[in-house]
Amino acid sequence: MRGEAGLLADLDALAIPFASFDHVAVFTVAESDAVNAAIPGVHTKNLFLKDKDGAYWLVTVPGEARVDLKALPAAIGSKRVSFGKAEDMARLLGISPGSVTPLAAINAPPGGITVVIDAGLAAADTVNVHPLRNTATLGLAGTAILGLLRHWGHDPLVAAIPLQD
Template identity: 85%
Template sequence: MRGETGLLADLETLAIPFAAHEHVAVFTVAESEPVNAAIPGAHTKNLFLKDTAGAFWLVTVPGEARVDLKALPAAIGCKRVSFGKADDMARLLGILPGSVTPLAAINAAPGSITVVLDAGLAAADRVNVHPLRNTATLGLTGGAILDLLRHWGHAPLTAAIPVQ
């Protein structure tokens, strides 16, 4: 697994600008609110999911979104989904709950997980995500996140994620 060191190296190699922020550990969107208040840009939450066919999905949405999990499969092209297990997350992405980020795809074999970025985030000038740990935040464009995912051999999806 390439981890954060590999991530930072790829950002440099691809000349992707980003803003880095160190902060206290945050495990939930609610815990991150005071931290987020000091960091400009769109904030995110991530859903690690498994569909009924056994495929894994990582869906990144705006932090305030309440995703409609019943409507989500139709929007991303799969069958019914449920939350994935922490051991699968660790095995596939090399991260633990609380540190979920689309950037963890650096550790995933191409085809082992499908990463979905909310369409609004994909178009955003600044999206804030963890750099594989929950004690820091990186701000970069939605397009840069998609470029990184493709660089790592993934075929990311963008979708209008249904909310409640």
């Protein structure tokens, strides 16, 4: 697993601009609200999911979004989904709950997980994500996140994520 050091090396090698913010550990979107107030850009939350056929999905949406989990499978081309287990997250992505980020795909073999980015985030100038730990936030363009995923051999899916009313 390449981890945060590999991530930072790739950001440097690919000349991807980013802002870095260290902060107290946050485990939920609610806990991160106070931290987020001082960090410009769109904040995110991530859903680590497993579908009926055993495929894993990492879905990144705006922090305030309430995803419609019943409508989500049709939007991403999956079958019924449920939340993945922490041990599968550690095995596939090398991270633990609270540190979930699309950037953890650096640790996953191509095809091991499908990363889905909300269409609005993909187009955003500054998207805030964890650098594989929940004591820091990186702010970078949505297009840069997609570029990193492709650099690591993943084919990210950009989708309109269905939300609850």
